[in-house]
Amino acid sequence: MARAPRILIVSADIGEGHDAPARVLAAGIRAERPDAEVEIIDGLDAMGSLVARVVRDGTEIVFGRLAFLYDLEYWLVVHFPPARWLAGTLMYLVGGRGLLHAIRAFKPDIVVSTYPGTTDVIGRFRLDGYLSVPTCSAITDLAALRYWAHPGVDLHLITHPESTEEVRDIAPASRIEWVQGLTSPGCLDPFDKREARRSFGLPEEGSVVLVSGGGWAVGDLIGSAEIALQVEDSVVVCMCGRNDRVRAEIDARFAGEPRVRTVGFTDRMCDLLAAGDVLIHSTAGLTVLEALMRGTSPISYGWGMAHIRTNNREFARHGLADVAQTP
Structure with missing residues (x-):
């Protein structure tokens, strides 16, 4: 044997x-x-x-x-x-x-x-x-x-x-x-968007905009949320990873605004992406790929420097993500 x-x-x-x-x-x-x-x-x-x-x-x-x-x-x-x-x-x-x-x-x-x-x-x-x-x-x-x-x-x-x-x-x-197999499990599984939204307490109708700065919540998450709120009837979910300080700052900035939610680190990333219509992401990497797998439109914004800038250029060149021309 x-x-x-x-x-x-x-x-x-x-x-x-x-x-x-x-x-x-x-x-x-x-x-x-x-x-x-x-x-x-x-x-x-x-x-x-x-x-x-x-x-x-x-x-x-x-x-x-x-x-x-x-x-x-x-x-x-x-x-x-x-x-x-x-x-x-x-x-x-x-x-x-x-x-x-x-x-x-x-x-x-x-x-x-x-x-x-x-x-x-x-x-x-x-x-x-x-x-x-x-x-x-x-x-x-x-x-x-x-x-x-x-x-x-x-x-x-x-x-x-x-x-x-x-x-x-x-x-x-x-x-x-x-290869596949490096992304979060379940990102290619069939899903029902309304059911995914209900599981996170999100409204079944209207737009859901996800904002992410990776595990450390870097980039302009607050600016991203402010822009997303300009979309009528949108709900914004800021994914703050393991950065409790940034999560607290966002909660304080949007206190009293029911259309903004925050979440910390989650092992249900694929479910959350299934609930969203758009992902605004600052750090490139796997989350953009997972969004594409879930049919959620990725936009790169908020931290366009160093290797992120290079990845953004390639995202745009290959048609994988929209890239904001500001940070």
Whole structure:
């Protein structure tokens, strides 16, 4: 009898865009192979407290108050190869030992990464001969894939077929597969819009506009809600993820306005998208794809910088989402 496969999934709690597909992937593997041993680890924690603090805390601060620095950092990485090399090499040298130790401790048959920062390090492990088992990158963005894809990674899973060319340019010898199974479960299931609305206490008639800033609720959610309220008889649902502060700010701003609702993190994203007519989203990623799967029209607005700007351009080019010309 064949030995049960051991699959290690490396993620990072930067919003929900990496942890959520990691959980979905793990559940899918267990459903297909109940005997499989699947473990999810946080790659930043494995790299050590210094890397975790700098990346996790630094990202949250930059996203919130110093967004221009994020834009500058992205420009340097994309347009100035020495900066890209330095960023990747520092992560590799400072955090690589801890991550490699965590991988070897699990003794996996394959390593899957859902976070581009760890994908880059794992790809380097393969090229440098430190990792002998196959590696896989689960890519959930449409574009700006410089760290999502790596020539040392054996298999790249993409959620948009339009990503193939960019991944091939970065990792020409790798295997590339367009897949389902990284989005929230049930997004392709049949649904009744009225029933979906009733389940969230939303009116069955009129327009429902969903506003999302991802797991960290970044971007101009309040501005999006104000614009959406201009649509007659519309109801606005602001999805605030795990950011209680932003949710409280929105509740305070629209106190007494019955047409604005807020929700926190939900594992019923597909049901909520089924209830909506339009999704205004600030951070690109899987939520846009899930909206398309549910027949909800996505609009990208509110945080058009760095890799989001690149994804927005590709959304528009491929006709996948409307993109507001303001932030």
